[in-house]
Amino acid sequence: MTEFNLQVEQVEENSERLDRYLAEELPDLSRSRIQQLIEQGNVQLNSQVCTTKKINIKIGDRITLEIPEAQPLELQAEAIPLDILYEDDQLIILNKPAGLVVHPAPGHPDGTLVNALLAHCPHLPGIGGVQRPGIVHRLDKDTTGAIAIAKTDIAYQSLQAQLQAKTARREYLGVVYGAPKTESGVIDLPIGRNPQDRKKMAVISTEKGGRFAVTHWQIQERLGNYTLIHFQLETGRTHQIRVHSAKIGHPIVGDSVYGSGRSVGVNLPGQALHAWRLKVQHPISKNVIEVTASPPQTFTTLLEVLRRRSTIYS
Known part of the structure; x- marks a missing residue:
């Protein structure tokens, strides 16, 4: 682990944001990398863990920044079946099953979607990073449905740009507890790491490090005390739909982390959330590619x- 210890000797007008300072x-660390380290609890301000990148520092403040050692992962190709919805020489779109982790991480060194992709696309290593080759967006382990993977650098850059510009359209179907009073709505609440549990996300004010997050929703079908909802993401924060749904009092059915339990x-493998439709522009032809992923059984x-x-009790 690498550690930096700093004492603030000069700041503009005696006040400056922590991440900017x-x-x-x-200078060898990018600002986005520093923000990530702050969010992950690797920065201390005056001997207290600080997860707020926007906090103002003052002359005399002591800052400690720790960079954890990288965990090298040997990526191996594994012959895991793939449900392919679309494929050409630039990208591939899959219908991911529940239980499949997207990329290797501590606790999931193999058996991931990336391992399966390496067997299917031998030239994938090097596209967008060693440990996450080709991955431009992700789905939670137990969220099913459509996910796009880049097979070339051009496709990787194009898909990333579309996600950042919000031109890529991602639609989900989810079953929630309860019956919303209105037929549709917009949840505009920032999301950040839960300060009490760093493995979870939560609605956190932007002043405390939360990031802008917007989810559009519309009721598809009322099912007694449950509701089938169509979600559309405007942003793509970690666990966004799950956190937003729980916050408005209608957690996703089967969500053991943010739901009621x-x-x-019905024996569900995880939360009843499915990435139903994905719409992107082809990186070369510029044609619109739209796929629909069938929900799992x-x-x-x-x-x-x-x-x-609902029929019996109505």
Whole structure:
């Protein structure tokens, strides 16, 4: 682990943002990398962990920044079946099953989508990074559905740009607890790391490090005390739909992290959230590619069970 210890000797007008100060003092680290280290709890301000990048520092403040050692991962190709929705020489779009982690990480060194892709696309290493080759966006382990992977640097840059410009369209289907009073709505609440549990996300004010996050939703079907909702992401924060849904009092069914944990009588592999439709522009031809991913059997079974119940009790 690498550690930097700094004492603030000069700041503009005796006040400056923490991330900006560190970027100026440590030019070998990008500002985005510094912000990531702050969010991950690797920065201390006056001996206290500080996860707020926008906090103002003062002359005399003591700052400690730690850079954890990189965990090298030997990526191996694994013959894991893939449900391919679209493929050409530039990109591939898959229907990811529940239980499949997108890329290797501590605790999941193999058996991931990346391992499967390396067997299917031998030239993938080097596209967008060693440990996450070709990955431009991700789905949670137990979220199913459409995910796009770049097969070339041109495709990687194009897809990333589309996500940042919000021109890529990502639509989800989710079953939530409860019955919203309105037929549609917009959840505009910033999301950041949960200060009490760094493995979880939470609605956090931007002043405390939360990032702009917007989710559009519309009811597809009312199912008694459950509701099938169509979600559209304007931003793509970690666990965004799950956090936003829970915050407005309608957590995703089967979500053990942000939900109530109540049983619905259907054996679900995880949360009932499915990346249903994905729309992107082809990086070379500029044609629009739109794919629809069929929900898994467990999702359709859940809907059938809830429909029967709502009919019986209506």
